[in-house]
Amino acid sequence: MTHLKEIFSRFVSPYLQNATDRERPDIQLKIDHSFDVFENSRNICESLSLPAERTETAQIAALYHDTGRFPQYKAYGTFKDSESCNHGTLGARTVLKYALLNELPRKQRNTILGAIALHNRNALPSFLSDELRICTEIVRDSDKIDIIKVLIPHLTGVLPGNEVPLMGLKEKPEEITPAILQSVKEGRQGAYQAMKCLNDFRLLLLSWAYDLNFEWSRKEMIKRGYVETLMSQLPDTDQIHALRNPIIEQLNS
Numbered sequence: 390m391t392h393l394k395e396i397f398s399r400f401v402s403p404y405l406q407n408a409t410d411r412e413r414p415d416i417q418l419k420i421d422h423s424f425d426v427f428e429n430s431r432n433i434c435e436s437l438s439l440p441a442e443r444t445e446t447a448q449i450a451a452l453y454h455d456t457g458r459f460p461q462y463k464a465y466g467t468f469k470d471s472e473s474c475n476h477g478t479l480g481a482r483t484v485l486k487y488a489l490l491n492e493l494p495r496k497q498r499n500t501i502l503g504a505i506a507l508h509n510r511n512a513l514p515s516f517l518s519d520e521l522r523i524c525t526e527i528v529r530d531s532d533k534i535d536i537i538k539v540l541i542p543h544l545t546g547v548l549p550g551n552e553v554p555l556m557g558l559k560e561k562p563e564e565i566t567p568a569i570l571q572s573v574k575e576g577r578q579g580a581y582q583a584m585k586c587l588n589d590f591r592l593l594l595l596s597w598a599y600d601l602n603f604e605w606s607r608k609e610m611i612k613r614g615y616v617e618t619l620m621s622q623l624p625d626t627d628q629i630h631a632l633r634n635p636i637i638e639q640l641n642s
């Protein structure tokens with residue numbers, strides 16, 4: 390694993406070096422995110438007592454899951470897939486192009502490439518092998534927990550007109566988009582495309598409670614205080630309060 394971490398660091402370093410002062414923090418954020426997602430995947434594998442080979446496969450996939458972010462940002466100057474390209478499939482192609490994982494057995498490498506390509510899908514296809522499914526699910530949970538960590542500071546203490554734009558969304562203190570609220574009420578993941586303001590983003594992150602695959606991730610969402618933090622930033626209304634218990638119940642399941 391140490392060697393594969395070195396290969397990853399060597400791959401990302403020119404992106405960091407060639408970035409402008411304005412771009413560098415964005416690239417650094419994705420590097421840090423990759424290592425933090427790797428750490429989360431270690432915890433999930435440990436909690437599942439997975440066999441050594443599956444553990445290794447999932448951890449490599451976690452570290453490399455956002456490989457596509459670097460060429461994406463270089464080519465388009467954005468991390469928004471809707472305005473550039475699908476960074477999951479670009480990531481798989483990039484790993485192949487630069488032969489980053491060529492030292493691995495072909496079967497293991499293919500599983501990792503599959504997980505990278507699938508990590509950002511709204512939902513997973515139903516026909517995956519056991520091996521690929523579990524690997525992808527570990528990456529997706531690890532990613533979600535870290536994305537919430539990265540986003541919470543940007544969602545905290547935001548004044549209207551003064552927001553660091555998050556996917557171009559603004560702070561509209563009392564607003565909620567009914568479609569997003571409805572998805573949380575129905576216990577399913579909200580759709581990115583339906584979001585119209587930052588409260589929708591908070592609800593979307595809460596809705597991930599219903600899309601986490603492993604107990605470790607569900608517990609972690611409570612333990613890190615993400616539910617309470619996000620709830621406290623939403624409008625103080627009965628319909629928002631009514632979401633809390635079902636979410637907590639889901640996370641304790």
Ligand SMILES: [Fe+2]
Nearest residue numbers: 454455508509
């Ligand atoms: Fe990603």
